Amino acid sequence: MSVKTDRNEQWLAELTALPTVAGHEDRVVEWIERWVTRRKDVRMTRDSAGNVVLKSTVRTRKTPVYLTAHIDHPGFVVTSVDRSRRVGVEFRGGVHTPYFDDARVDLFDGDDRVHRGTVTEFDHKTSTGSVRLDRRSGSLAAGDIGRWAFASRSLGVRNGRLHAAGCDDLAGAAAVLAAFDDVRKNAPQVRVLLTRAEEVGFIGAIAACKAGTIPERAELIVVENSRAFAAYPVGSGPVVRVGDASTAFDRELTNQVTRLVRSYADGHEGFRWQRKLMDGGSCEATAFGAYGYRATSLSLPLGNYHNMVDIDGVRGGSRPARVAPEFVSLDDFHGLIELLAHVAPRLGEAGEASLLERLDAIYESERLVLD
Numbered sequence: 001m002s003v004k005t006d007r008n009e010q011w012l013a014e015l016t017a018l019p020t021v022a023g024h025e026d027r028v029v030e031w032i033e034r035w036v037t038r039r040k041d042v043r044m045t046r047d048s049a050g051n052v053v054l055k056s057t058v059r060t061r062k063t064p065v066y067l068t069a070h071i072d073h074p075g076f077v078v079t080s081v082d083r084s085r086r087v088g089v090e091f092r093g094g095v096h097t098p099y100f101d102d103a104r105v106d107l108f109d110g111d112d113r114v115h116r117g118t119v120t121e122f123d124h125k126t127s128t129g130s131v132r133l134d135r136r137s138g139s140l141a142a143g144d145i146g147r148w149a150f151a152s153r154s155l156g157v158r159n160g161r162l163h164a165a166g167c168d169d170l171a172g173a174a175a176v177l178a179a180f181d182d183v184r185k186n187a188p189q190v191r192v193l194l195t196r197a198e199e200v201g202f203i204g205a206i207a208a209c210k211a212g213t214i215p216e217r218a219e220l221i222v223v224e225n226s227r228a229f230a231a232y233p234v235g236s237g238p239v240v241r242v243g244d245a246s247t248a249f250d251r252e253l254t255n256q257v258t259r260l261v262r263s264y265a266d267g268h269e270g271f272r273w274q275r276k277l278m279d280g281g282s283c284e285a286t287a288f289g290a291y292g293y294r295a296t297s298l299s300l301p302l303g304n305y306h307n308m309v310d311i312d313g314v315r316g317g318s319r320p321a322r323v324a325p326e327f328v329s330l331d332d333f334h335g336l337i338e339l340l341a342h343v344a345p346r347l348g349e350a351g352e353a354s355l356l357e358r359l360d361a362i363y364e365s366e367r368l369v370l371d
């Protein structure tokens with residue numbers, strides 16, 4: 001493996017292990033701050049919503065291209081701690097109710113100490129409930145966060161897959177940072193936007209649109225982890241995502257990305273990729289598009305989406321609902337970085353004929369068949 005591959009997998013492992021939840025992404029932001037400190041040519045700013053923007057210090061007149069990912073993951077926020085072992089919690093993110101039954105959770109205090117407990121009540125209407133701690137705790141406080149408890153043997157790399165507490169969307173953030181690191185010297189127009197609170201309805205992304213965080217003429221490639229299905233299983237390659245459960249993404253930008261990806265794949269034998277509408281959920285490209293930005297997506301197929309192992313179990317299957325680490329394919333992850341690094345600097349470049357020009361040319365050569 002190359003040094004760069006090792007480096008990218010290191011960032012992937014570190015980021016996907018961090019506890020994070022909508023509104024409480026500070027551990028991820030601190031990791032990014034340390035990452036930026038080691039790079040003298042990167043400037044980090046936060047917008048009024050706390051979204052993170054990274055730019056090259058080199059100025060350019062080219063159209064800015066933003067690689068975006070979100071830095072939260074479905075999880076718990078501590079709302080109250082009483083003197084016994086009972087902790088009030090709120091869950092932020094989309095997970096079906098049966099997964100909460102007697103589930104084991106880890107709550108993290110301000111010093112990153114882990115407090116393990118069991119969910120004893122959960123009301124799906126308000127997304128609030130209670131956790132009973134295994135041991136009494138003096139150090140947990142309202143505002144601390146938590147996630148499902150995973151056995152350490154269930155985490156890590158096996159058979160070319162990374163199993164982690166939260167791939168969605170920290171694996172996306174790792175890919176975006178890796179691509180940004182590869183291209184910004186020669187393509188200073190490529191920037192990074194890392195958004196907060198995606199899992200509760202794209203709140204950080206919408207705030208970025210409203211605050212003018214992104215210039216109007218910018219182009220956005222949203223990097224997501226999207227639930228894998230039989231048509232695009234984990235390991236089948238990064239996906240040029242043409243749409244999601246809500247809408248189709250910017251047509252011209254998606255076409256451009258497709259052309260660039262296709263030409264990259266043509267020059268790299270055996271490179272796996274696909275062009276798909278991934279409708280297992282909605283993605284921030286939908287929000288950016290609705291607010292008038294040109295946005296499309298490159299996504300990774302994701303296993304155990306939102307830590308739910310057996311979605312069929314909820315829908316009447318025989319196995320009970322169970323939580324587990326999410327997983328992604330390392331080959332898909334590296335392929336995604338290659339595509340981002342190839343596509344982002346070349347967006348807007350003239351060269352290949354547009355779809356309309358190609359159709360016109362075919363029409364001119366074949367129109368006689370209509371006579």
Ligand SMILES: [Zn+2]
Pocket residue numbers: 074168199306
């Ligand atoms: Zn998600």
